[in-house]
Amino acid sequence: MTMSSDAAGCARRSMLRGMAGLAGLGLFEASRLLPAYAADAPDWPQAAFKQKSEIDALKQLYGKNAEASDKVTLDAPEIAENGAVVPIAVTSSLPNVTAIAVLVVENPYTLAAAYQIPAGTRPAVANRLKMAKTTKVVAVVESDGKLYSASRDVKVTVGGCGG
């Protein structure tokens, strides 16, 4: 309960204020925000997020493929209570981790999330994903410039893509 909120539609309504705020932060180039209509964030890897296979997504994202490793730990439920919200966590005991990605193999687009891990940040992340159906979830960790992965099947009977 850190901050209070007045809920629905905040995202849209906070746009103008957010733009000013971001210019101040210097996080994103102001020029990218000038078009009034949708524009992807400058460092958002659009191509990687459009791929339909694990290999293609990783190729787009990191330019290489991953090998399985027991030093990557993927924590995901065996049976998802609801495909709309599946808690998934990734940790690794590998050295010099610079990135973590989570892929849901049979979602319409395979890549769900990619995280950049600077030095000083632990190679661990927890997030909640949508899953359309029962499929393999893959965690990929970039360590010393190489990719390592772990995977697990998650059973989904109430899909996260239904209307």
Next chain:
Amino acid sequence: MLRKVLIIGAIVLGGAQVACADDAVDPKAEFKAFRDYFVGRFPKVPFDDFVNGPYSMDEGLRKQWKDIEEFPPYEFAVDKGKEMFAKPFANGKTYADCFPNQGIGIRQNFPYFDAKSGQVITLELALNQCREANGEKPLDYVKDDMAALTAYMAFTSRGKRFDIKIPDDPRALAAYRKGEEYFYTRRGQLNFSCASCHVQSAGNHIRTEVLAPALGIMAAMPIYRSEWGAMGTTSRRFTTCNSQVRAVPLPPQDELYRDVEYFLTYMGNGLPVSGPGARP
């Protein structure tokens, strides 16, 4: 289709039995029997854990719930409810003026039987009565603002034990009885009663969902359901339960729904308030 209908009709009629139940209303005895039934059937579930519904019954679900509770999605609703609760009406009064103890930590006393109106007053109804008494429009009962207000009020009452009273008033007993009847009455084309799912099949799986036991089922209201991707009130839960068995729901806060809530919450007396809750 027609054949299916007739078969269902036959089942309905074939299932008819001569009523032999005792017609006396004895809430205290029924309360004890209800509680003993669930405690006896789920001996491994600690008593207070019944308020956590399906999560008291299944390890895999429990872990996902714990993960979600680390930063639960209903926090936005609690914060919004807190803001709404503090904001004065046009006439300068606030919600706090309508409730005992300024509305803080009182969820466990709802619903109650109001001797003056002769009706069961739920928290949702009381909130709208408060609004209308102060010249404000009533809120939609099922979600959004009403869910936010009740989420906040439940949040300030967490851990307090339900203490629903059935006064020695024939009207209160009648309300309890009507609620009980509604709970056990089969309805809808599926021919299910509330009890079919939440008593007889409590703890069983429907696809990946686990049916919550009726004992303590009101304690987590209102809830954020992943299925809804949003908050919902007790009204929302009742109406969707009805539709799921293919029965046309009653209007939210219909007298019968309030009576069911009265009956069910009374059955969970002694359990702690756990709302707002997160559910699949």
Next chain:
Amino acid sequence: MRFGLSIGLMSLAGAAALAFAAVASPAEDFKAAYAKAEAASQQAASLKTQWTTTVATLHAAQDAAKASKYDDAVSLAHQAEALAQASIAQAREQASAWKDGVIR
């Protein structure tokens, strides 16, 4: 004469009605079937035992009639009536049977 004429007209009208029934009866059949279904549905609603499927089937019957698919419309109206009657039977039976489920 006058009398005879009117009888003659009446029998003519009767014959016309019969002919109409034979040729254009689907719409009339539907109206009758739908009215019966709607009455049963209203009774179910007043007993608070309405099924969602009854409502949906009534709608489907109307839609079929609008599309001039009277065979379907009549059959759907019959289904809706059967559903409504089954829900009424359910409510009547449950009026006492609910007590059998009570935890005691």
Next chain:
Amino acid sequence: MASTIRVRAVAGADTTEVQSLIQHPMDSGFVKDAAGKLIPPHHIEVVRFEHGGKTVFTALWGPAVAKDPYLKFSFKGAKKGDELKVSWLDNEGASDSLVAKIQ
């Protein structure tokens, strides 16, 4: 207006654990509305966490991240009372940011 961002950052002996929840629909683009029309994709693309002028964590998200998205990670080098800046930007150009105190 209230923030769309909730953050809990707690400094431990070695690392600071950060948890955040952002209010956002995260529409996938595959769900239909009540009228049967596809709701266009509307999702956060980038979330950035900064401490002491340095980015300590960046999330790049596609439409498969759940509604009102949650994140947990931890990083070294912060202490109680420090500021943690959180900002997000979505595919429609909407954004929000918040500065939270590390507890």
